[in-house]
Amino acid sequence: MTITERLTQDMKTAMKARDKKRLSTIRMVRASFQNEAIKLGKDSLSEEEEMTVLSREVKQRKDSLQEFKEAGREDLVEELEKEIEILQVYMPKQLTDEELEEIVQETIEEVGATSKADMGKVMSAVMPKIKGKADGSKVNKLVLQQLS
Incomplete structure (x- = not known):
């Protein structure tokens, strides 16, 4: 449905x-x-x-x-x-912090990001994977944290 x-x-x-x-x-x-x-x-x-x-x-x-x-x-x-x-109620089940961290880490490795300069590449690759399942600002903080 x-x-x-x-x-x-x-x-x-x-x-x-x-x-x-x-x-x-x-x-x-x-x-x-x-x-x-x-x-x-x-x-x-x-x-x-x-x-x-x-x-x-x-x-x-x-x-x-x-x-x-x-x-x-x-x-x-x-x-x-x-x-x-x-x-x-109509949104998909939200990802847990652990699941989100795992997706971010995998994406960083896929893109080959090494520094904060690669933030845009990582974000543009992560967001389609988690569409509607996590808050963008939360993802942004996680990516920033892992690239530091």
Whole structure:
């Protein structure tokens, strides 16, 4: 079952259960999918494109969450945490720190990176392997740490 099919099914369930937060979050993601499809000039998105949009939505919320916490807006923090929780259901299982370290190490060896100057090569090789399964900033720190 594709992400879009799951979203449609869950949207119907949320409507029946009168779960307004889940319903609005799912509708927002579906709208993002449609906007991306229009932008790309397609009728529908591939599974990978859907994952990219979903990852972007989660990242935007996490960034906003951090800003709201710093500003002391607890009301908005709670809302975003609920949205992130709902969106995480559709994301692939996140990699553990050990799995992520292993992938980064293998990629460094594949690319033949030896210094921080090779950071871009390593990152561009790692990111497609872990798409949606780990946070980019976490990967960045790991790569930097292993190249030092």
